[in-house]
Amino acid sequence: MNILYLPGYRYPDSLKEPLTCGDLRYSFNLSRALVRLGHSVTVISRRESEDGESSELDGVRIFRYKSELQKVFSTSFDISINRFRLFKKLYKEADLIICNSPLSLELSLTIKKPIVYICSGLEDVKNYSFSLGEILGYLGIKLLRDPCKRKTWKIAKYVDTTAEKEDRTLLKWGIPAGKIKTIGPSVELSRYFPQSENLKATFRKKLGLSAKQKVILSVSRFTPAKGLLETISAFKLLTEKIPDLILVLIGVRHSHNSSYYDNVISLIQESGLKDKIRILENVPEAELPSYYSIADFVSVFSKDYDPLPTTIIESMACGAVVVSTYYETRDQMIQDKFNGIYVKERDIQDWADKIELLIQNPSLPKEIKSHGIQVIQDRFDSLKVAQQYMDLVKS
Template identity: 25%
Template structure:
């Protein structure tokens, strides 16, 4: 039995949260015993407990922009020392064999790994573009303290290599997978049409994602205004909430929507738990991230749901969407081109259907859920074997 300690940056159910949860609950419990420690309570805690997983809440600090000041650095450093000690004690009590640190925002695994002489698998989901100093600092720490660095895409791997801190061939890529049974083209979305007052047969374009500075809600809204003017029965939906402490971003988005002349056909729902229904409702899924998104889980969910995808041509989406095959990729940070690409798919029913079918096929071929779990299982076993 291999005991694995998972450290993560939050307790919600967005991309990195979901893929970690799906991995943990689908591991062979005859071979692996997962322990999860999260920095706060939330829906992920409830989901893990519901799946019979041992989960604890220890309020260790997560690297966020709020710490990027002299007072914040002192506060963060103090928390890192205090809770690193608690986590090391936890690891010893549970006889942990492997630490799986999930995202570069969690540094506590470094302390635990060194203090307890446990190998650390550091899974990196992010492509940190700004601030540059944070990219350099996190890259250096990952290269120094990770026994094995795993990235979710080639785009993330190459970004880390460009920092200059990693040896050639030292980073392993493991693509995420999603449950193609849970996300499928036959999921019901009729209840959402009733809830959101969308007429039967009216097309829906939308996105699911954090409301933050780079997920691109503003760009989609700019694109949506021209699309809503042309397509009189079109609806556009935004699903997602902001990080705790950044709720002002949600208000900012609501205010922008309220100023749109087509606000009656724009839905801003906030966070929802029913991603399966939302993806089923959408005719086209849009990923308008203004920074390169590493390997967005929501795109895999959309593909599993049989939907064409339109997004900006950078980051991990370029490994998921074959331009012209199961979606279209627009010029980066160009809402006009984004609107044009959405319009091209929206205006052609046959193309939209073909692209949706190909999305599902590509998901099953390249981002298999079974392969995802198998790859991690073999990686855990290799770490323990090599460490021993």
């Protein structure tokens, strides 16, 4: 099958690049898995420079365009004549269109090929600050992106909520029940698995860790919904009882709130935690499994709304224990005290207490790690998830 794929964010040219957000991780894992299942996948993605029209990454063909409105729409939406021209050209050979980004100018075409639209979080997150650029971006999303999204849903054959509990949101917005499907995120198990002891030792050395120090890891954008300020405050509480801990924050400054990173740095300095917190920006995708593998615990201490972070299943696949804010949507990934640990939203004392409990009872993390790996292999293997899409379309 020939598949034309429109990811919401810029698709990488190689594994040496970071993947900037969960939406892109979803597109990246699914597109590569579809190729491994024997399908032809063509991606239409932005480019950051004028160099190069197209490329290939592990069998995925990537056609790039220069966006005319990149400064206005820096996230998962674009109104671009260049994208429209590429879509019109590549659409002819496609049997199926998969979108993580709404169509815009493309809606002017008569599209007869089936569309599967993949949603990744349907509720707005309070991530914006009040700079002029961010206000314009927010208005563009509300006045242009959201209407285009609903029009794309209208012509799509299926709309995938990805989060099981969000089907009611689509129903509320008038999407017919028969059009709504739920196929969750996935992880590429050929790359995400517990790494060798030698490789783990190499990465521990890169971080300057002693043999005794335990690692708490967070992988996210530097954006308010990820709860990094709350994570740092909770970590300070924990270190007062257990000093041999290091917090590693891996992320990218791909955020609507441009001042949030500065707030993170300020809190680290004010808390006196400079020697206990490492910040690593723009970590290559190829290195992430090693960082997950050296983590004793992975913190996903989100706030407000962050339904299904891919970092949860990536962590489990690499044998780390996930400590996650409880949201109803995350029941799809985590069963409390079986393959992960839930904490209350914004409750820094609960976060510190739960990790202290895990450290003091070493048999519990071992059981959780084992169950986590099994859950990923059973439910979140990218090849199995890709096959679900193909079975859906063929049916």
